[in-house]
Amino acid sequence: MKHSRTRKTHSSEEVKKLKEKAKQIRRLIVQMLAKAGSGHPGGSLSSTDIMTCLYFSVMNHEPKKTKWPGRDRFHMSKGHCCPVWYAVLAESGYFPKEWLWTLRKLGSNLQGHPDWRTPGVDVGSGSLGQGLSIALGMALAAKLDKAGHRVYVLLGDGEIQEGQIWEAAMAASHYRCDNLCAVLDYNGYQIDGKVSEIMNLEPLVEKWRAFGWHVVTIDGHDIADILSAFDQAKDLKDKPTIIIARTIKGKGVSFMENVVDFHGRAPTEAETKQALEELS
């Protein structure tokens, strides 16, 4: 596929800094879930490197001006992975880090699934399969306003079994939303087991291409890979981009990696201790 590309080179220093940041985000996720006593570590940890790149390198945003019209938009379609979103938002300065320890508690600003009242969250989510449509609406609004900002949306792999995703996929290419970039956190597991066994998604690249998208496949834990994929998406004209990121569910905590049980269970005290040691 030919397209003009002005690939930025990302310094090894930037990559190193982002790696460190990602480790810090993972620590916050583990601590936050341990305190909450419930929640979803697996998909939060698998998308941590992507989310870190978005919030600390790729996106144009102002944590203290949450309604700044020129901001790039982010929407988390796989809403159950909000711990990683809350962690990058807190780390960016959208709200005090202490809020993280109130996750899922009565009266908290950090609900069990993303909520529009949380600073930095434009539209909440939780019911799967809806986020690509929301991002599409945001992208259409930006085009209508001739605004230069971009729209990013994080999708889960189990989630794209929902039909609405494909309705939105069709519409986004129909309306040539090149300001829209989706990222698929392809960690290969859903609640009931392996995605390939529950409801196979393959051939995935061909599916998205057939729906008119530009597809980039990357290692979702390789910071340089992630950054260059986002650069490529920014430069592409006339079609939306999906970055299919192969990831490891529970990435960064040995006993959580590829363990389906940690899709939706918080670590115990002992597990938390071990996880934080591994992430030190």
Added chain:
Amino acid sequence: MSEMRYARDAYGEALIELGEKNKDIVVLDADLSGSTRTAMFGKKFPERFFNMGVAEQNMMGTAAGLAASGKIAFASTFAIFGAGRAWDQVRNTICYNQLNVKIVVTHAGITVGPDGSSHQAIEDIALMRAIPNMNIIVPCDAPQTKEAIFAASKSPGPVYIRLGRAKIPTLCNDREFEIGRARVLRQGDDVSIIACGIMVRQALLGAEILEKQGINARVVDMHTIRPLDKDVILECANKTKGIVTCEEHLVSGGLGSAVAEVLAEINAVAMKRVGIPGKFGQSGDPENLIKEYRLTPENIAETCKGLIG
């Protein structure tokens, strides 16, 4: 005979007027733009019109995204698809986030006619009434439809506006319309008839039948189901001997239920509900269906008499 008009035409005209005044008005449809009349807007403002194809769920989500970016999004399809097919999107994305999306549906109720049950939304008010943050308007004629559209465009947050398919007579040409404030179209002290949508006319005709029999019926046009005008209901309860509700909807979950909920808490007055009993619609001409499902002035009058003895 008063002028017969499609409420849908009034909707299309209202959209164009709004579009001329406000560049933030955007309109979405799901391949029914000719029927819903959003095509009128699409022709005039093609860049602000989005036909999403036969994909109502995506349409609602896209409308939400547009609204989250400062647009006033009107999303239209038939009532059965807008309220039914896309319910979760309306609930979780539009209403929970309090987004400025106006869902204007047409072809509500059994008067859709020959298309039959699959296309006759008789439970949509119940579905929308079950969702917090959703306001619901059921206009009774074309001029009121226009006013309702204008009012909804100025009222922040989600609104569901329910229109029918058939031409309907103009009942009232006044331009006074306020969301949540019912209109008393006829005064009377014996019995109150509270109606919405096309049943307002049936209620007025029912009141004429009653008048000939020496019964004075008050007729209330309850165009807004939420927020409900409780004051008017309480006044009906205080000043008349009974209340009959009329709607082209299941007797459960719609206007009748909403009024009953108010009355149950004050235990003030007897009431009965005219509407569709718990069964699906079927094919037929609208006039025949109205008779079959007893949404007639005669049945309203009879129900009133039965109620106040």
